[in-house]
Amino acid sequence: GDSVTQMEGPVTLSEEAFLTINCTYTATGYPSLFWYVQYPGEGLQLLLKATKADDKGSNKGFEATYRKETTSFHLEKGSVQVSDSAVYFCALTPYNFNKFYFGSGTKLNVKP
Amino acid sequence: DVKVTQSSRYLVKRTGEKVFLECVQDMDHENMFWYRQDPGLGLRLIYFSYDVKMKEKGDIPEGYSVSREKKERFSLILESASTNQTSMYLCASSFESNTGELFFGEGSRLTVL
Numbered sequence: 001g002d003s004v005t006q007m008e009g010p011v012t013l014s015e016e017a018f019l020t021i022n023c024t025y026t027a028t029g030y031p032s033l034f035w036y037v038q039y040p041g042e043g044l045q046l047l048l049k050a051t052k053a054d055d056k057g058s059n060k061g062f063e064a065t066y067r068k069e070t071t072s073f074h075l076e077k078g079s080v081q082v083s084d085s086a087v088y089f090c091a092l093t094p095y096n097f098n099k100f101y102f103g104s105g106t107k108l109n110v111k112p
Numbered sequence: 113d114v115k116v117t118q119s120s121r122y123l124v125k126r127t128g129e130k131v132f133l134e135c136v137q138d139m140d141h142e143n144m145f146w147y148r149q150d151p152g153l154g155l156r157l158i159y160f161s162y163d164v165k166m167k168e169k170g171d172i173p174e175g176y177s178v179s180r181e182k183k184e185r186f187s188l189i190l191e192s193a194s195t196n197q198t199s200m201y202l203c204a205s206s207f208e209s210n211t212g213e214l215f216f217g218e219g220s221r222l223t224v225l
Contacts, residue, residue: 034212034213036214042218043116043202043216043217044155044214046213089155098162102147103154104154105154
């Protein structure tokens, strides 16, 4: 069945460090891929998305590229800030958008 | 802005009690979802609904039921709460088909004693 695997956390970085959070997926067909972020005390919100192979999603300095050949959608940011401290979830949905599959989440702590 | 509102942020219930978690969205979304969020397990789908009075089981429906009598409201019901249902419950909604983006409420943290 469809599933998402993302790297275990927590990830602790200093401000301005480079961030990578790995995400790989298993799916039949051509899913859409997402990164959601959950800031402390808040609900999840969409960070970025990609709907087909080789698409690059980007938002707030974060980027992720839909790699079909490696079934991956790794999240990257060149220079993290303390305000980026949150839990990040990789997710996919099959073609009909009615079911979403989430990874286990990766907690990011950014220290000043 | 889309708003998904969950009725209670924190609840404490006793084993065997009936528990209602309410969710209301204000953007006329067709789809609504209930997830539970547990450390190390991420989000797991309990039930979803794609129309009024329609529902489909998710991955972990056991011990839960749902009700969708109006388009904007989706209720999660624990008929007889158990300690293993202590969790964070997240409601979400989306349009039937467009970008596939989910809009989440802030969550309801349920503790069953």
